[in-house]
Amino acid sequence: MIPSKQLVREAADRIAPFVHRTPVLTSHLLDDISGAHLYFKCENFQKMGAFKMRGALNAIQQLSEEQKKAGVVTHSSGNFGQALALAAKNLGVKAYIVMPSSAPAVKIEAVKSYGGMVKISGPTLESRESESAKIVREKGATFLHPSNDMNVIIGQGTAAYELLQDQPGLDFVLTPVGGGGLLGGTALYAHYYGSECKVVGAEPYEVDDAYRSLKSGKIEINTSTNTIADGLKTNLGDKNFPIIKKMVSNIIRVEEEEIIAAMQLIWERMKLVVEPSSAVPLAAVLREKEQFNDKKVGIILSGGNVDLTKLPF
Amino acid sequence: MIPSKQLVREAADRIAPFVHRTPVLTSHLLDDISGAHLYFKCENFQKMGAFKMRGALNAIQQLSEEQKKAGVVTHSSGNFGQALALAAKNLGVKAYIVMPSSAPAVKIEAVKSYGGMVKISGPTLESRESESAKIVREKGATFLHPSNDMNVIIGQGTAAYELLQDQPGLDFVLTPVGGGGLLGGTALYAHYYGSECKVVGAEPYEVDDAYRSLKSGKIEINTSTNTIADGLKTNLGDKNFPIIKKMVSNIIRVEEEEIIAAMQLIWERMKLVVEPSSAVPLAAVLREKEQFNDKKVGIILSGGNVDLTKLPF
Known part of the structure; x- marks a missing residue:
């Protein structure tokens, strides 16, 4: 059921010639604000502007x-x-x-x-x-399903594989969670390649199906999708949920204003164009500062495809 | 009059512990659009958000x-x-x-x-x-004057020194030109450390004092400053003009709409937050494509301090 270490490693090697090896950036200012040591994997620089x-x-x-x-x-x-x-x-x-x-x-x-x-x-x-x-x-x-396909899930996780190669000592990796492909794939690579690295999902309260699914033990759905993080409106699937249930530590939920504030911090302080979904993990770190205090925290900046004429600030 | 190679090299070593070694980013899409090979030195990531x-x-x-x-x-x-x-x-x-x-x-x-x-x-x-x-x-x-001080001029040029270390084979380096500190400093380092690397200034038509100064051979001033590139409204000075006159190949002037279009390309395609002044060199490359066709072109992205609530697009 859970793909082997060899299988996920082969996937990382297989796609490498076709993707950008995106940089991992840091920010003293955001470290000061969060109290953690943050490592941002810039998938907003990926081809077509996202990890997908x-x-x-x-x-x-x-x-x-x-x-x-x-x-x-x-x-x-x-x-x-x-x-x-x-x-x-x-x-x-x-x-x-x-x-x-x-x-x-x-x-x-x-x-x-x-x-x-x-x-x-x-x-x-x-x-x-x-x-x-x-x-x-x-x-x-x-x-091919966008998130509930094992080869898609494994492929999405390769961003975390690269991040863990560049920063082997991470205590946490956070990703946003929508359909569950990125979070599930990240959990696989952190399991095999992260030494003691916990994986945390970050999700808007408005579409907290993943949080509720982990609580109930079965796939819950969103009945409304009133969030600015338009990449996160979808529900988990039967291929990625077992991985998430087994390998993800917890899901942190954040308010819409927290997403917008985190997005603005990334734009203003890091000078990076990211889409709202990408800001959800930083919002989660800022909401739950105690959990991440003085820890090394990787964050997948999932994408940068945003309409510049419709910014929330 | 012109600082020696040893002097500028010492300055680069002197400031290195106190600045970020900013990355040099590339973009296949902007290479396709420009017909050149572009290398962007990301001083928008520099401390306080600019090369200054x-x-x-x-x-x-x-x-x-x-x-x-x-x-x-x-x-x-x-x-x-x-x-x-x-x-x-x-x-x-x-x-x-x-x-x-x-x-x-x-x-x-x-x-x-x-x-x-x-x-x-x-x-x-x-x-x-x-x-x-x-x-x-x-x-x-x-x-200390912001641009007409020899030690300031030399210091500003260290961004180009790092760029030339990372990309030794550049045919051109372009910078925006306002007070002339960045352009003058860049010309110094390209002279000593760039093999056959030409330095080109990029300037809004609305404040084309540098263009006119190079034509007339004496420092000309701007009588109006009606440009979106608010970092470029100042005039050259007697310390940097002799360097610019001796070591800068040419100044390319661009229209305001070209600056906004180039800025939008950098935001949308490279996912970088840059201020309008930073977009002026790309606008110049796109305006004068023949000059840069198939050449290796370095561009100093000078800064990223912009009011997100007042974007021109």
């Missing part, structure tokens, strides 16, 4: 030659659609991206610019799923 | 022990006041910063937070100068 490229690459690379010939398909209104299109282009594979009719034109153009074949569905999840199923049926393409 | 710390440190370090005891003074409404206050604090020296009564409260607070002693003057240059002279007279403090 990693999982998409690994999932495509694990397909058979025959599967690769028929292409891949996903449905997404966000970063994973762009990531799959770009990863597929880099690997010479066709990618069909099903996007809801409500998707902003700029996101549709971004997928097209990476060579993705966009199929517009109706706005509902059902419509997206049936359009995807049709492409699987008619083209023989393989469906 | 470098010149302030070097100038204070070159004072006698007696001068250090009496402290330093400058007048500034911008980054140099903060830089001098922080550099002085690091070196255990008192800093008097004369700021006009029109200065925003947030900037006055920033200087105070670095331990600077703020003296408020009237809003005119005359008032600032007479207040500074009074402090020199009464306290025995040494006046």
Whole structure:
């Protein structure tokens, strides 16, 4: 059930030629404010502006030659659609991206610019799923889920693998948690490659399905999604939840104002453009300072795709 | 007149313990757009958010022990006041910063937070100068000019020294030009440490005093300062102009819309928070693509101190 050390190591080596080795940055000012020693893994500098490229690459690379010939398909209104299109282009594979009719034109153009074949569905999840199923049926393409696919999960975790190589003595790694791919993958690598490194998820109160799932022991869902962290609205899945249940220490929930304040600190003090989801782990550290006092804390800055004309400050 | 190779090398070693060795970042997307190979020296990550710390440190370090005891003074409404206050604090020296009564409260607070002693003057240059002279007279403090002081000029150039160490084969280095300290200092280090590396200044049309000064052979001034690049409104001085005249290849002027577009590219594509002045060199490369086609081009991203509530896009 839990992938082996060899399996995750191979994934890290497999995707390395196709991704940026993103830098790990520090900030004396944020260390002073938090009371911790913070190490920020800058996946906002990753290709297409987010870590999602990693999982998409690994999932495509694990397909058979025959599967690769028929292409891949996903449905997404966000970063994973762009990531799959770009990863597929880099690997010479066709990618069909099903996007809801409500998707902003700029996101549709971004997928097209990476060579993705966009199929517009109706706005509902059902419509997206049936359009995807049709492409699987008619083209023989393989469906890849943005977060609940073991090869995607492993791929997303490679950011933490690089972080732990650069900073072997981390006491904690924090990631935001949405669909659970990044958190699950991070937990795998921290388990195998972090010496005593605990993994903590950070989540908005408004979409605290992961927190509630860990409490109840089964996958809980969000009934509303009223958060600025638009990458974190999705629920956990049956592939990543067992990993998270077994290997994640705890989930810290934060208020919307805390997310915005943390985002502003990263922009103003670190001079980094990050999306709201990326600021959730820093907000968690600032909320629960005692837990992290004087500890070495890695934070995955998950992405930097943000509309500059719609900033919350 | 022109400082020796040994002198500039010593300055680089002298300030190194007190500054961040800022990273040099690249962007495939901006390389594609420009047709050049771009290397961005990230002084927006420097302490207090700009390169100005470098010149302030070097100038204070070159004072006698007696001068250090009496402290330093400058007048500034911008980054140099903060830089001098922080550099002085690091070196255990008192800093008097004369700021006009029109200065925003947030900037006055920033200087105070670095331990600077703020003296408020009237809003005119005359008032600032007479207040500074009074402090020199009464306290025995040494006046340090933000850009027209040889030790400041040399200190500012150390960013280019580090850049040339990381990328020895650069064909060009571009910096914005305001008072001429950064451009002059960069030219010195490129002269001694860049093999065939040309130095180009980048300037808004609205404040093109450096362009006109190089044409006429004497220091020209700006009669209006209607530019978004608020760090570049000042004129060259008699200490840096001879260096610029001798060692700078050319000055490229750019329109205000080109500055905003280049700034947006850096924010959106590189995920970096930079101030408008920092975007002027990229705007120059994009305006004069032929000059830089397929060349290795270093760009000093001079700073990242920007009001997030007043973005031009």
